[in-house]
Amino acid sequence: MSEAALVGLFVATVQFATLVYLAALGELFAERAGVLNLGVEGMMAMGAVSGFMVGLETGSPWAAFAAAIVVGALVGGLHALISVVLGADQVVSGLALTIGGVGLAAYVGRNVGGRIPETQFTDMSIAGLADIRWFGEIFFDQPPVVYLAVGLGLVSWFVLARTRLGLALRAVGESAPTTDAVGHSVMGLRVGAVMVGGAFAGGAGSFLSLYMAPGWVEGMVAGRGWIAVALVIFGAWHPGRLAFGALLFGFTLALQPRLQSFDIGLLGVQVNEISPALLGMMPFLLTVVVLVIISWRYRHRPSPAPADLGIAYRREER
Amino acid sequence: MAAIETDYAVWLRGIEKRFPGVIACDGAELKVRRGTIHALLGENGAGKTTMANVLAGVYRPDAGEVWVNGKRQTFRSPADAIAAGVGMVYQEFRLVPSLTVAENIVLGAASPLLRVVEIEEKVAELSDTYGLAADPSRPVWQLSMGERQRVEILKALWRNASVLVMDEPTAVLTPAEAAELGLTLRAMAVDGRSVIYISHKLDQVVAFCDEATVLRRGKVTATFDDLIDVDLAELAEKMVGASEVGTIKRLKSIQPGHAVLHLNGISARNDRGLPALSDINITVHANEIVGIVGVSGNGQKELAEVIAGLRKPSEGRMILGDQDVSGASPADRYRMGLAYVPEDRLGVGLAPKMSVVDNAVVRSYRSHRRGIFLAASKCIVFCKGLIERFGVRVGRLSHPIAGLSGGNLQKLLLGRELAEQPIMLVAAQPSRGLDVQGVVAIQGHLADQRNNGVGVLLISEDLDELLALADRLLVMFGGRVVGEYGPDVTPRTILGAAMAGRPPQ
Numbered sequence: 001m002s003e004a005a006l007v008g009l010f011v012a013t014v015q016f017a018t019l020v021y022l023a024a025l026g027e028l029f030a031e032r033a034g035v036l037n038l039g040v041e042g043m044m045a046m047g048a049v050s051g052f053m054v055g056l057e058t059g060s061p062w063a064a065f066a067a068a069i070v071v072g073a074l075v076g077g078l079h080a081l082i083s084v085v086l087g088a089d090q091v092v093s094g095l096a097l098t099i100g101g102v103g104l105a106a107y108v109g110r111n112v113g114g115r116i117p118e119t120q121f122t123d124m125s126i127a128g129l130a131d132i133r134w135f136g137e138i139f140f141d142q143p144p145v146v147y148l149a150v151g152l153g154l155v156s157w158f159v160l161a162r163t164r165l166g167l168a169l170r171a172v173g174e175s176a177p178t179t180d181a182v183g184h185s186v187m188g189l190r191v192g193a194v195m196v197g198g199a200f201a202g203g204a205g206s207f208l209s210l211y212m213a214p215g216w217v218e219g220m221v222a223g224r225g226w227i228a229v230a231l232v233i234f235g236a237w238h239p240g241r242l243a244f245g246a247l248l249f250g251f252t253l254a255l256q257p258r259l260q261s262f263d264i265g266l267l268g269v270q271v272n273e274i275s276p277a278l279l280g281m282m283p284f285l286l287t288v289v290v291l292v293i294i295s296w297r298y299r300h301r302p303s304p305a306p307a308d309l310g311i312a313y314r315r316e317e318r
Numbered sequence: 319m320a321a322i323e324t325d326y327a328v329w330l331r332g333i334e335k336r337f338p339g340v341i342a343c344d345g346a347e348l349k350v351r352r353g354t355i356h357a358l359l360g361e362n363g364a365g366k367t368t369m370a371n372v373l374a375g376v377y378r379p380d381a382g383e384v385w386v387n388g389k390r391q392t393f394r395s396p397a398d399a400i401a402a403g404v405g406m407v408y409q410e411f412r413l414v415p416s417l418t419v420a421e422n423i424v425l426g427a428a429s430p431l432l433r434v435v436e437i438e439e440k441v442a443e444l445s446d447t448y449g450l451a452a453d454p455s456r457p458v459w460q461l462s463m464g465e466r467q468r469v470e471i472l473k474a475l476w477r478n479a480s481v482l483v484m485d486e487p488t489a490v491l492t493p494a495e496a497a498e499l500g501l502t503l504r505a506m507a508v509d510g511r512s513v514i515y516i517s518h519k520l521d522q523v524v525a526f527c528d529e530a531t532v533l534r535r536g537k538v539t540a541t542f543d544d545l546i547d548v549d550l551a552e553l554a555e556k557m558v559g560a561s562e563v564g565t566i567k568r569l570k571s572i573q574p575g576h577a578v579l580h581l582n583g584i585s586a587r588n589d590r591g592l593p594a595l596s597d598i599n600i601t602v603h604a605n606e607i608v609g610i611v612g613v614s615g616n617g618q619k620e621l622a623e624v625i626a627g628l629r630k631p632s633e634g635r636m637i638l639g640d641q642d643v644s645g646a647s648p649a650d651r652y653r654m655g656l657a658y659v660p661e662d663r664l665g666v667g668l669a670p671k672m673s674v675v676d677n678a679v680v681r682s683y684r685s686h687r688r689g690i691f692l693a694a695s696k697c698i699v700f701c702k703g704l705i706e707r708f709g710v711r712v713g714r715l716s717h718p719i720a721g722l723s724g725g726n727l728q729k730l731l732l733g734r735e736l737a738e739q740p741i742m743l744v745a746a747q748p749s750r751g752l753d754v755q756g757v758v759a760i761q762g763h764l765a766d767q768r769n770n771g772v773g774v775l776l777i778s779e780d781l782d783e784l785l786a787l788a789d790r791l792l793v794m795f796g797g798r799v800v801g802e803y804g805p806d807v808t809p810r811t812i813l814g815a816a817m818a819g820r821p822p823q
Contacts, residue, residue, distance in 0.1 A: 161432075162431060162432050162434075163430060163431055163432060164428040164429065164430050164431070164432060165430070166432075167417075167421055167424070167425055167428060167432060168425065168426070170414075170416075170417065171414045171417060171421075171425050174414040174415070174416050174417070175412070175413075175414050175415075177412060178412040178413060178414050178425075179414075179425070179426070180395075180396060181374075181376070181396045181406070181408070181412045182396070182397075182400070182412075182425050182426030182427070182473075183395065183396055183397025183400050183401075183426045183427075184397075184425075184426050300589065300591050301459060302415050302416045302457075302459050307415070307416070315376070
């Protein structure tokens, strides 16, 4: 195996990590506010197709990215309307969003499938750092969305831990009645968080269609939305641990298509003989393991999962 | 007119509030002067909590006016009430367990950027000022109920509330904590704030409060401007209306029968993995009520759970009737004659969203079968029988049981547990939170069971109840039984000393 192949693996790892991290960070906001949104896959699909189409029209990757964010927020807003405002079951609404979003994306993009993109994100080297051997190429010669994801991670941590808004968001996910009683708007916080979640997922989807696999093909999100949902659990609802999990999941995603070219033995196993299907299971397997660890470690204290996750709130109930 | 209403910190005028099928408040009025502690009295369902929720902006009244500090207010949300200076401490605390004390206190009233160190310093300062000890950086889930209540009060003070509403504040407190609360509330009144104290514990009301309003069925039946010379019986009579007040009669003693429950060297841990019970040895006989006395949190809950089979003891054996049931499941224990009325009646005892019928048959469903299926008609007949025998008032049998009042829930639960002639009944806080009629009914059923040959283990915080019903009293402290007393021969002071962990030798 060549050095270039190895560096290429890690470059792709960072990009896949960015893809699932962005979507998962959005889902983290929704879930910390107490709303489970299983529609990430659908929101990413809508982001991917709308980003690609606006890119075709405008020729600007940033306009395309912005469009995908807006579309993602609107699709997320649909989930918020159904499950938060109208109080319908979050699981059902979320699943409907995934199925409907993937289908709608296929319909909207039926005439642009396979078209050659007018525009896409290009790599942006960071002066001075990009020349460092290996690390430069892996971390500092990436498209701007990668750096944006790092920045958003830091901002998200700061907002959650150090601002009034973040405190209110954490509180509304743990106990909506309490948050209502102190005068915060439960509905405002939850709708906002779900729409921000949708914006993140939409942006992530367009990163796929504007950089990682430029173009639009039906079904191109290919389950990465579900990986993002799993990642939120794997990261125990914390932006920092989410980043670590994103790199790990990103690695399995990056390794999958490259597996066959790795002609090496590891722990007595010939790497290129491992089935990519098995590797594809890894994020979900790891998530289950983490779930078990969480429920064991937190058996005598509140779990990191928001206590009111999935529970709709009505005020004058008696 | 304006001159009059400015005298009051709170004036709720002609409040009406209806819920489907219930009139909670029917033209009730409440006037609270500044710098006083005002008791709002009434039985369960009298409309006290509804009045408080109207004042706190949770409910919008169907009719009536809300005046706070001389200003007419129309609260559209709790936020409006907070802004007008009303702070509410709910019976079930509104705190976020995973957040710290400081985070809970500033929630909804913080500057856009949280400076954690600065906030924690300010909170510590505030808690020092009012003598409300609370470590600002500890997460709330680690705190005792008394500490949580202090956090709730600090929350209101942080918002500079001029009116503090406390809903059943001493229900979860130890006697020492309750006395401390009285001092805190007095300090607030001296400070010029007003406190509305909702309760049906009359002795505390008289000890803590300056004035009182009594509600019954959503209407005011009496107001007292001065509680110094008020007779407890008079207050009680205004609350219940009828003459069923009076101390419970002491049960006639009868000869206990053979042993029906025997605990031998039981030790167990609590939910946090800490020792909760150590070396408990208790025997309960037929025709006997054994009362467990103690300040809550000294192992009573764990004891009940161990007996019911819901908590695994780390050591010890348990014999029910003549069989060793140490390893038996809760269902097996029930079949062998153990009835269990848990402390948490709506949650552990009954399933809130299931119907009245389903809740009635979950124990005995095996008797209502037709082939391998459940026979709906048999279930309904059984449920109706229970309802009649135990005087439960219900709406439709197919409706969720959560709609029933506390007393009716408890009667149905007790009836269900007693339906198949148990030999042993464990009842944890069976009359807590019930209105007078409910308490009388439940205590009557317990006495009947005892007279009919059942062994009863009664865990209660109500000393009067235990003194009236129990044939023997066991005092629990720190997870141990520290003394055994005969109820007719033991002065309260001795029991009190034993409850505090200092049994006289």
